[in-house]
């Protein structure tokens with residue numbers, strides 16, 4: 001049931017699953033079998049279970065080469081081609097928001113994009129992390145700040161209640177939404193986007209689920225749009241309609257167009 005719902009699988013790790021849910025079973029006074037029945041009649045319980053199962057580790061400025069490639073190479077290039085609407089970025093599986101907020105800060109830092117010309121949507125299956133992302137407040141000793149350069153921290157946050165609050169100019173660039181990447185209809189509702197970041201989530205899925213998720217992302221990407229995955233994630237050997245682009249310090253994927261254009265103009 002868990003695999004079908006969100007793609008996480010515990011085939012060889014039932015002990016780990018038991019550890020994660022045992023406290024909840026005690027709270028409810030249910031056996032595993034009882035819990036299976038309970039969740040089928042109580043769909044809201046999925047929210048609780050997803051909170052227990054997902055690993056939400058993330059931080060600002062994660063894998064900076066990818067972020068810089070997007071903000072300094074890809075977005076300026078797209079800006080020359082798309083003039084009649086804002087550029088749209090989807091941070092899929094954004095956890096507590098550090099990834100989309102970093103993109104927003106770096107976009108502002110380029111000085112090339114007026115307010116309203118880039119829209120970022122951050123989504124995650126875990127409602128609790130989405131609520132935290134919306135607040136944009138992070139405890140000062142949090143893991144979130146392990147890599148962020150001081151000048152970005154000083155410029156884009158204010159100190160509040162023992163933590164850092166992201167400034168409204170950055171918050172306005174990002175919208176958050178609850179979304180399960182396995183849900184084809186919900187993914188389609190995101191609308192057409194130019195760049196997708198889907199990092200450090202495919203590692204939790206098997207090949208079948210990776211394929212399903214990538215197909216959902218593929219449908220949302222504009223022709224010639226760009227996809228960033230985590231460094232430990234690859235779709236190079238899967239025939240899913242993407243071309244790998246090797247940049248100087250990182251790699252990413254470009255959605256193949258009907259003409260199958262080359263990507264040499266951006267160093268691929």
Ligand SMILES: C[S@@+](CC[C@H](N)C(=O)[O-])C[C@H]1O[C@@H](n2cnc3c(N)ncnc32)[C@H](O)[C@@H]1O
Pocket residue numbers: 005006007054055056057058059062092093094095096099123124125126129179180181182198199200201230
């Ligand atoms: C390790 S975090 C990655 C956060 C961020 N992308 C990064 O690279 O720093 C993985 C996130 O994937 C989310 N996730 C897991 N399964 C998902 C699914 N089926 N749909 C959407 N998000 C999912 C988790 O809730 C978690 O927040």
